[in-house]
Each structure stands twice: as structure tokens, then as C-alpha cells.
Amino acid sequence: MNFKHKFVFLFPGLFVLIGILIFPIIFTIRLSLSGWNSYTPEMNFIGITNYIRLFTDDPRFWESFFRLSFLSVTTVILQYVIGFALAMIVWREIKFKRFFRVIFLVPMMTTPVIMTVIWRTFFHESLGPVNDLLGGLGVKPILWLSDPVIAKFTVIIVEVWQWTPFMFLLLLAGLLSLPKEPFLAAAIDGASPFRKFVYVTFPLMAPISIGAIIIRLIEASKIMDTVFVLTSGGPGTATETSSFYIYIKGLREFQMGYAATLSFTYLVIMIISLTIIAKVLTKLMIKE
């Protein structure tokens, strides 16, 4: 076979790549340069007007972005800590190990929207069971969804509950794949469980931890369904995240051109910031 013909076999993959990745990005860029909205339903060309608007006259987008950063970093840190702890528990030889492994995964297997509706019912300030329960203990009703600060933590609770199992799964897989020798050596040296964790388990888990954290950060930065169902971005704009804001601009207010500008800008920011985060994590967690 002629060497050149080998490239023919790349075409199917290339077409798929162009179709599902390159074309949508190029289309979004083109759309972002148009003023498509409800009263101008066309792909006209307005240059960088939308970008000027975004960078000079849209503090709400930047507020939502910083709010998103807070929510996603907080939830991922909590998921990592709890997920690691749970993985460590079922990594050891304990009773009902298999049962616990399955139980810990249940939240991840549920449908996020449905579960968020249930959480919203739990946290309903006047009709929900959480405040009822707290009332029985003499605690005043907590404004889970109506207080701008508490509402953020409510979103965090739901996100942590839903996605900690994913972190748990990745970290457990990592723990199960660790070599046994370093642990044997540490045991022979008489290392305490704490020192074993700090000097053996954690460093060995670092590459997997970084992967898990980055995957979860990417996912957490797209948080939409939880916010949509739980708070609709409220009260006020207290829990509005970038993706929810883009959704409002695009599909509620029908500013398609401007929503494309927001989407593309957001994509660029996420690529840059996640690359930096990955490098920082690598530097911090992996010691040569």
C-alpha cells in the first residue's frame, strides 16, 4: 500500500472531529459577531460590538464568573476531601465493603434534575422537612434558598452530595491500583498510619488526584441544572453562574449573538484557567 493512502483511514475520524468540535466553535465565533436576537433574526455582521459590550458594560457576567469560580473550587475541594476519605475507608478490609462501595455511588447514579427537585423540597423554607426537623430541635427556620449567602451553600451541599461519588470512584480505582511494595516498606519501617498516608499514599495518588480534580473542575464549571432547579440563580443574582447567565441571555432573552459572545469568551477563559490550575497542581502535588 502506498504510504500516502494510509491517511485516508483518518478521514472518518477527522470528519467527526470537524463536525462535532471545529464546526460548532467556528459557528459560535461567527454568531458572536452578529446581532441575532428576537427582532433581528439574521446572521448580520456587527464586528466586535458584542465583545466591547461584554468587556465594558456587563458586570453581571463577570460577577457570575467569580461566583462560579467560588462555587466550583469549593465544591471540588470538598468532593476531593470527602471522596478521598470514603475511598480510604472502603479500600481497607472492612465488613460489608462491597455494600458500602455501591451505597457511596448511589447519588451519582441518580438524575441530577430529579434529585435537585427533591433537595429543593427538602430545603423548602416553610414546607420542607429540613426546617421542620431543625424546628423540633429548637432551631429557627433557616432561609436555605432565600438568603443570598446561605443559598450559595445550599447549592454547594447539593453539588457535593451529587458528585462526591464520582471523585470517590476515581480515587478508589487509583488506590486499588497502587503498588503494594511502598506500603510494605513503610510497615517494616514502623510508619504510623498518618505518616503512611502523608509520605506514601498521598504522593502515590497525586497524579490520579490531579486528573480527578481537573475532571471535576471542568464539570463543576458547567454547573447549570442544580442552579436552574434549586434557585433559578436567586435570590436576586446570588447564585447565578456563568452558564446559567449565558442560558438566560440566549434562550430566555433570545440575544443569540450576544450569548455566543459570552460562550466563546467563557470557553477561552476556561481553557486558560484550567491549564494554569493543572500546572499549579502538578507543581504542588508531584515532587520529582
Place this chain on the structure above:
Amino acid sequence: MKTIKTCVTALISALLVFSPVAYADKWSDQFPHIKATGDIPGDCSYESMSKKNYKGKTLKINTHAVPVMGEPTALHAEQFAKLTGAKVDVTHTPAGDLYAKAMVPFQAGQAPYDIVFGFSNFINDWRRYLEPVPKKYVEMKQMKDVTPSHIGVASWDGVMYQFPVDGDRHYLKYRKDVIDNPEYQKQYKEATGKELKVPTTWKEYGEMAAYFNGWDWDGDGEKEYGSAEVMKKDDLMYAAFYSRSAAYSKNPKTPGGFFFDLETMEPLINNPGFVEALTDWVAATKYVPPGGINFGLGDEIGSFGGGQTLFSFSWDDAFVAAMQPDSPINNKVGAAQLPGATKVWNRKTNSWDEGFNQAPFFVWGWAVGVAKKSKEKEMAFDYLCFFANEANHQADIGIGRFGVNPFRNDDFKVDVWTQIGWDKDIAQSYVDTLAQMEQSKNRVFPLRVPGTFEFNAALATAAAKALAGQLSPQAALDEAAKQWNDILNRVGKDNVRKAYAVGVAMEDNKQ
């Protein structure tokens, strides 16, 4: 024997005339929804529809989520399918997404839905994609009974684009058993030095709501609260804010615009009248039920209709829900005009005009149209005509959660409501309230301009920030006014002015 026969005949006749269940006919046997009236003859009655044959055809409908409007859409779709043999696919969509769900395919030149439900103020954006209602339906008997204001709501430049299925306005609902209770009147007087009565101003409303907030005043073992209001940002809260603003900002001495000054197109929504209304509303967050700041329309209906609050104001649904036989507050509620104010902002003199002012807000309501690109237009219009036929309409308006409200002259008769179990004085107060709104000369109509959704969303976001304590009322409305100016610049002032002038003419009683 003859006497017995005569008696039986008389008895049956009497039952047919006086009893709601006595209208049973072959249609109400099959469709219990209309058991109160049976089928009522007409062009789109059950009988007429049964003669249509749409077997093998599919009708696709996008409507609101269940129950408000979504439930009657699905119910009538099922009935229509049984009668005509058609297959009817109903998609339910949250209120905030109805606009885009139709607009995306509209703009792409597609028609995934034959029928689209939305709000009547979408008409300016949607009309170019909707098929005008054919003459034969416009001239039908059932259409002749629709009030002129609702014919106007469904039309643009004299062409009807939306099929009337609903008529809406905002008014006050209150707990009659509390307000009229001599014991509470005495108690309130002692505590505040003021009379406990149906509030005529927003300040009185706030004072009473605050007093009756957070304690069990109906003896059911549960705490009750002052007011249930639509405060959730993306759930029609802008309409609630306009209702609260009308009394302070709709000055009959300054015609020429409520939202904008029609001459200059300067947004008026941050003037002291609107700011006063928003200040009142921020205070209201203290007397709504816990979580009330996140109440959407469905929550408001459930809260007031379920007996949780003293007051409520918005569409008819909460009132009708409260009056249903299974409601814990059945026949314990009253209706009245929206509260007014003791002063109103005069934008010409830049000062307050002292004196009582009240302005009803004709928020309009659900609207539905047939896509121009639909391939099943005839079936679609038949469905809509069937949806709104006399029998269905009479049954629908008595079910609060359906969201179908009066828009026909016959609906303003007391008998219509007493027949479904309402006390006569309550029915009277209800129809009087609606009639007074129709007769008012100081009404506010909602925006029907290009970009309506953007204007309302900007206002709602700003108001929500004030309610959440993120911004002061003045700062929030300044932010909204700035955004309105930005939207005006994007859409074009003249485009907006041209469309807005139609609404202003109605407000200024020139149409």
C-alpha cells in the same frame, strides 16, 4: 299513572334546569369534565368535533408545564383526539422557556409545533410567524362573546393572531374571614389604632400583612403569613412589580406613557413612583411565608389558595383555587381592586401629586397561536376552537390551577359562579372587581414592543436584586433604566416607540 308520569317529567325537567349535574348527555358521560353543563351546541362543540375526521394526522402542541394552562391543554388534547381520531402530541415547557422554544424554530423557518402557547405580550415578536385566525373562527358565535379588550389583546393592527383562550388581570385577594372578623378588627384597632378593612392603599396592605404575619390566626395549628406574591426573578415577577407600581406611577394627569415617555422614549421605571413601589416590595419580603422570595406563580397560587396567607395579588388563579370545593378556605376569600396610593408621581412637574390614586394592571394572559409553517392549520384551529368552546370554557374557569380566566361577557355574570358553589356575595365581589377594571379610565397595559422579553428580564433582575438586598431600590431601578436605554439603542427607539404607541393609546383611552 299519568300523574306519576307528569311528576317524573317535571322532576327531570327541573333537574335539567337547576342542577349542575343534571345536564348529563352522551358527551358528558364520556367526558366528565363537562358534567356541569353537558355539551353546549356550537361550531366547536363536542358534537361538532365528533363529525371531524383527522385520523392518521398528528397535531403537535407546545404548552406550559402542568398544571397552569398545561393541564387543560393536555386534557382537551386527549378529548380532541378521542373525538376526531387525531394523534395529539403535547410538549410541556416552563414559563420562562416558552418564548424561545417557539422563536428558535420560527427564526429557523421550521414548525416543530403546530400550536404554540405563550403570553399575549409576545404578540409583537411572534406575529410574523403566526397564521392569522381565519375569518370563519373570528365570526363564530363563541368569539362574539369575547370582550372587546381581549379581542384587542389577541390582535395587532386589526388582525387576530392569537386565539382567545384566557383573559387576565391582576387584582387583590384577601381572607374575608379575617378582614371581616369583628374580633380581629378590635384586636387590630387596639394594636395599631387603625381600622381592619379591605386595604385601599399599598401602605395599608403592608401594615395589615405585617400584623398578620407569622402566627396561627385561623386556628389550624399552622402559622399563617401576611402575603403571597410572585417574587421569583424568572417567573413573571416583573408583572407583580408593575402591579405594585401602577398606583404610584400611573398618573391620569400625565398621559403619554407609563413605562417610557412616549415623546422622548426616556425610561420612567426609575422615577420616584417606581422606587416607592419597590421600597414597599422590599418591605414585603418581611411578611411573606419563609421562602416567599422564591415564590413563582404556582407557589403563589398554592400558598394563598391553600390558606397560608392573608393577602395575595396577581392573576385570578389563586382566587379560583381558593374557591374550589376542596380548598380549606372555600368561600372565605374576597376580591377587590389592586390597592392604590395616597400620592402619585407627576413626571411633568417632577413632584408628587397628593390624593388617592389607583390604576388596574391589565396584565393580559395566556395566548396561543398557530404556526404559519404548520401543515395542519385547519386541525390546529379546530383544536383551539374546541379548547375554548362554551362547555370547556365554563368548566375550565372554575378550576383554579388551570389558569383559564374570564374573557367573555358571560363570565361576568354572578350565576356562572354561584352555580359552581360560590357564595353569592363573593361571586358578586369577584365580578364587580373584574367589571370595575374594565371600566377604569386609568389602566396600565403591559409592554408589547420589540424586545419585550429583554425589557422585562432587565427589570426583573434589578427588582430581584433589590428584594435580595443586593442593591437599594433606587440603585436597582437605575440599573434597570440604564439597561432599558441600552436595549432601546439596540432595537431602535423609533421601532419601540411605534409599537409602544399602540399600548399608550389604550392607556390614554384613545382606543
